[in-house]
Amino acid sequence: MRVGTIDAANARAVGLLVGAKPVLKGIGIARDVIPGMALNKILHAGPPVEWARMCGPVRGAVVGALLYERMAGSREEAEALAASGEVDFEPCHHAGAVGPMAGVVSASMPVWVVENESQGNRSFSTLNEGLGKVLRFGAFDNAVIEHLKWMETRLAPTLARALEAHGDLDLRSMIAQALEMGDEGHNRNRAGTSLFVRTLAAAIVSAAESAALASEVLAFLARNDHFFLNLTMPAAKCSLDPAAHIPDSTMVSAMSRNGTEFGIRVSGLGGRWFTAPAPAVDGLFFPGFGPKDANPDLGDSVICETAGFGGFAMASAPAIVQFVGGSVDMALNSTRDMYEITLAEHPHYRVPALDFRGTPTGIDIRKVVETMTPPVINTGIAHRDPGVGQVGAGLVRPPMKCFEDALEAFRAERSS
Amino acid sequence: MRRILDLFTQDLVVINLGLEGFGEALREQGVEVVQMNWNPPAGGNRRLIELLDQLEEE
Numbered sequence: 001m002r003v004g005t006i007d008a009a010n011a012r013a014v015g016l017l018v019g020a021k022p023v024l025k026g027i028g029i030a031r032d033v034i035p036g037m038a039l040n041k042i043l044h045a046g047p048p049v050e051w052a053r054m055c056g057p058v059r060g061a062v063v064g065a066l067l068y069e070r071m072a073g074s075r076e077e078a079e080a081l082a083a084s085g086e087v088d089f090e091p092c093h094h095a096g097a098v099g100p101m102a103g104v105v106s107a108s109m110p111v112w113v114v115e116n117e118s119q120g121n122r123s124f125s126t127l128n129e130g131l132g133k134v135l136r137f138g139a140f141d142n143a144v145i146e147h148l149k150w151m152e153t154r155l156a157p158t159l160a161r162a163l164e165a166h167g168d169l170d171l172r173s174m175i176a177q178a179l180e181m182g183d184e185g186h187n188r189n190r191a192g193t194s195l196f197v198r199t200l201a202a203a204i205v206s207a208a209e210s211a212a213l214a215s216e217v218l219a220f221l222a223r224n225d226h227f228f229l230n231l232t233m234p235a236a237k238c239s240l241d242p243a244a245h246i247p248d249s250t251m252v253s254a255m256s257r258n259g260t261e262f263g264i265r266v267s268g269l270g271g272r273w274f275t276a277p278a279p280a281v282d283g284l285f286f287p288g289f290g291p292k293d294a295n296p297d298l299g300d301s302v303i304c305e306t307a308g309f310g311g312f313a314m315a316s317a318p319a320i321v322q323f324v325g326g327s328v329d330m331a332l333n334s335t336r337d338m339y340e341i342t343l344a345e346h347p348h349y350r351v352p353a354l355d356f357r358g359t360p361t362g363i364d365i366r367k368v369v370e371t372m373t374p375p376v377i378n379t380g381i382a383h384r385d386p387g388v389g390q391v392g393a394g395l396v397r398p399p400m401k402c403f404e405d406a407l408e409a410f411r412a413e414r415s416s
Numbered sequence: 417m418r419r420i421l422d423l424f425t426q427d428l429v430v431i432n433l434g435l436e437g438f439g440e441a442l443r444e445q446g447v448e449v450v451q452m453n454w455n456p457p458a459g460g461n462r463r464l465i466e467l468l469d470q471l472e473e474e
Contacts, residue, residue: 005474006471006474369458369468370457370458371455372458372459404464408467411470411471414474415470
């Protein structure tokens with residue numbers, strides 16, 4: 001008999017998750033800091049996917065990364081190289097990293113280094129490029145590559161020096177504050193970005209090589225409301241990783257999408273992915289675009305919901321309904337519903353509109369299947385063609401098949 | 417017995433579980449209805465219910 005082993009394992013897993021203390025340590029170059037990173041390796045969002053099955057935005061971002069790394073001189077050369085088998089494609093998640101949308105990371109890109117000080121493990125994410133034509137939506141023209149080079153040679157070194165002068169940034173505290181200021185940390189990061197800029201502004205001015213560069217960096221940050229997203233994501237990732245291999249636990253340790261498939265991992269089942277076709281996002285579209293333009297659900301950013309914020313903290317961000325559709329009641333109820341499928345209430349991430357109740361945290365596949373309530377995810381919508389960019393934002397639910405298959409596998413493993 | 421008889425002379429207050437249509441029909445007739453959301457476990461899928469029961473029995 002293994003009475004209570006699942007509950008005990010889940011208590012341990014969710015304890016590790018809510019006890020995590022993610023801290024921003026600095027900025028490194030991917031090949032220097034990401035374990036296993038290599039010059040011919042490209043990391044991407046979601047569960048594993050080979051070139052032939054990659055969706056448009058991921059293919060575009062791969063082309064862009066190969067141009068950026070000067071491994072190819074044209075789109076055609078890059079596509080031929082990607083199809084040749086000489087490029088090693090690997091999910092970000094397998095390397096301790098996460099990336100929004102296409103999630104592409106290549107060897108020379110600067111990345112945030114975030115450490116969970118409770119357990120000593122680290123995670124990584126690229127710096128957010130801003131909106132419009134950007135690599136994460138599959139754009140790869142000259143302007144995109146030049147912007148990435150500006151980030152590598154101007155933005156990242158300035159921010160790295162500023163961080164060094166300022167010292168580590170407590171991301172758990174910053175996310176907690178942002179949730180109390182109207183963010184949910186996935187699709188609304190205006191407060192978090194503002195807090196980040198306010199905290200580092202003086203150090204940026206001191207660290208920049210010139211007043212003009214300081215002005216450039218601060219202006220870039222000021223027009224990018226999602227800059228903080230690339231910090232909430234690795235904060236979530238390094239909070240979840242220590243809870244990712246707890247025998248007997250039914251807690252979800254990762255959710256992610258590559259634009260072709262949605263995948264989840266379950267703590268007690270280790271590194272296995274349980275996948276199903278990526279669903280369409282139900283949301284509001286920017287003028288001139290509609291559902292037929294949309295790529296299926298894409299990106300590692302659903303790590304936020306897995307860690308207990310994003311869609312799970314919608315009640316913190318009533319203003320977001322103007323961006324994703326729905327009503328304020330819907331936002332409140334989205335969070336309330338998630339208490340039905342989670343193991344704990346987060347002791348640090350709290351929702352003012354729910355009398356400072358902790359956010360629902362730690363998804364239990366048993367509860368998802370029993371209540372037939374898939375997690376609610378707040379997300380952006382990418383155009384299905386490479387390079388067009390974001391075309392809207394909305395809500396999406398993972399396919400129930402992922403949870404049903406995982407439950408089946410969990411039971412099978414215990415009876416074998 | 418008396419309490420049961422009292423019940424039949426009082427206004428009806430109904431708690432409707434699950435399908436909202438039954439409650440709606442009563443509400444249209446002026447009956448006070450409290451809706452309680454309820455679904456069968458695992459949407460009634462026998463295989464999934466069996467899996468959940470097996471894990472609970474461990």
